[in-house]
Structure formats: C-alpha cells, structure tokens
Amino acid sequence: MRCLIILAHPLETSYAASLAATAKAALEARGHDVDLLDLYREGFDPRLTPSERAGYFDVPYDVSAVAAEVARLQAAEALVLVFPQWWFNVPAILKGWFDRVLAPGVAFEHDKAGGRIVPRLANIRHLWVLTTTGSPWWVVKLYMGDPVRRLLKRGIANVCAPRCRFRMLTLHDMDRATPERLAAHLERVRGEMGQL
Template sequence: MSNYVVVYCHPYEKSFNHAILGRVLEALESRGHSTRLIDLYAEGFNPVYDREELRLFHTGGTHDPLVGRYLDMVRSADGIVFVTPVWWNSVPGMLKGFIDKVMKEGEGLSHTVTPTGIHGELGNIRHTYVFTTSTSPTIWLRVMAGDGIKRVFVDGTLKQLGMKGRRWVNFGGVTGSSPERRRRYLDKVSAIRFK
C-alpha cells in the first residue's frame, strides 16, 4: 500500500471541495493506504513569499516551520492528492504559494537547477491526482480558457517537480449543480482506484 499526502485548499468547511476531500480520504483509507492531510487554510499557511524566505530559497532553508514540515511530508510520500477549486481559470493563490514556498531548490529537496533547466527531485511521488471544482464547464476550461490546470499546473509544474502518474479530474458547473449531480461527482471520486 502507498503513503499519500493530501493537500486541501479551500477555506470553507461546507464547500463541495470539502465533500470531495472526505471522499478522497475514505477511498484512500478503504484501499489500505496511509494518509496525511495538509489543510492549508485550517493550518494557517501563509502563502506570501517574503524577503527572508526568498533569501533562504537557494540554500533550501526557510523561516516558516510549516514549509519544512510540508516538504518533509511530500518527500516521504508515494502519492499526492490535491483538492482545490479553480478560481479565474487557475489554482488559488494559496495553492500557488504552497508550490512557491514549499518546493525548495537543492539536492534532496524538491528540485535542482541544471544547465538544461529544472530537474525534479520528487520521483518518490508515483501517483499524482488533482481534483478540482469549477463554475465553468470542464470543456470551457480546456478549450476556451487555455487548459491551464492540465497544461500549466499538472503537466507543467507537477511534472517538472518529478511527480509521476499525473491525473486531473475536474467537476465542472458545480455552482448551480443539482444534489443528484453532486452525488454522481462524489461517486466518481469513490470509484477511483488509487494505486
């Protein structure tokens, strides 16, 4: 069985994202995987990259204790799940700040810089799942909005960090969706065979 880190990025505990989080945790645990939760809003993570954090970046250092803890969790995981809304065709600033601050440069951290670009050090992550919700239909995000979640976040950033087995599932049109549609969405989460 695998050791998963679940990164949850939503400020409201009655949101549909929270319901997805619950199903993700149930599905992982029912398949015998161990889970550790990073709840960015509930834990008071500060996504702002300040001057001191930037000064420490190239040494792999940090002055934010959550950053070190989160990076240790990611470095020791076999899989990772992100649960987040899509805001303005992208991930929220909170999740972007998580990537900015936690993904430290340096050997044995999240990535190293080489003459040919960034080399991801997170090859330990063999299974990567990104669950998003959006007001817009998924087809609109893919075709009209430039497919930013898949193209930039999943197949750009996460790939560059070395994460493997990347899969994106969006639940579109969620704002005005019926209870039946939301049930079908949650059943889809439960049916995923997390490896």
C-alpha cells in the first residue's frame, strides 16, 4: 500500500519527528511504500493565495501552485498525519496544507445544487493521526470536546473520504511525560502502525 506521512513540526529533533520516523519504519517493515512529507523541511508555504481564494468555485480549480503535493496525496492509499496540538488545534502549517491541498477537484467537488460537497478522496482507505498535546486527556475530551479529532474525523475523513478507516493515537499531558512514557508511546505507535 502507498502511504503518505505528513509531518508538521518545526524542530527536526521533536517528538513528532520521532513519531513520524517510527511510523515510517513500521510501515516499511510491513512492505508498504512510504512517502514522508515534512512540511517544514520541504518549505511548504501554508498561505492560501489571493488567486486561490478568488477562484475557489472555478471549474476546474487551479491547484498548479501545489501540484506536487496534490500528486503525492492522490498517489496515496493511506494518509498519516503527525503533529503536536497547539491551542487545541493543528499547527498553522498543517492547516495551510488542508486549505491549499484538500481543494476543490482534489478532495471534494462543490455540489451544483448547493450546500453539501461531494467527496473525491476515494483513494484514501486509511486516515491515521499521531499527535501529542500538553493538556491532560480530561481537558481535551471533557472540557474542550476533542476539537482536533472532530475536525479530522467529521470535517475531513467523513466529508472527503467517507469510506476510509479513521484512527487517532494521542499522547496527552506531553509536557509532563517521563522518558519511559514517551518510549512506551513510540512502541504503541510501532505496534499499531505495524498492523496497517
């Protein structure tokens, strides 16, 4: 299976980078073809341009400025997002990737009758999320309502790739995690990704 891993963290030595490397190794050990897109290292520009926004309802929508990223997404059967949660959200660079790459004609089509959109990511059979947050689980889930999970499952997976299998592994309370707990979480990721 062709797997696209999207890494969104500015530090090469981050725990997110370790998660991405662990996922990549586990998938490759199972014989999968893995493409790692490190948004910071590859210099991805997250800013939606004025022409991209102005042409949002054009058919066809112009994705030429992100054609390479679109091609990588369209070649994938599994999408693995790796990032820290900051302010109960995805990093800005990843949100920009959503805005620019999950575009009309790529991730969905506008419904000509208005309202709903028509999914286009039938190629994505699996959407996995590997993330961390500095907040305890109860703050994320009970107080905030798990906003990142809702965004990714309901707003992206269900809308753009409704037949995909969604899985999210989150390490909560990251700022107080011991080295043993960090290592155990990497092993959990290795084991679970090894089943994909």
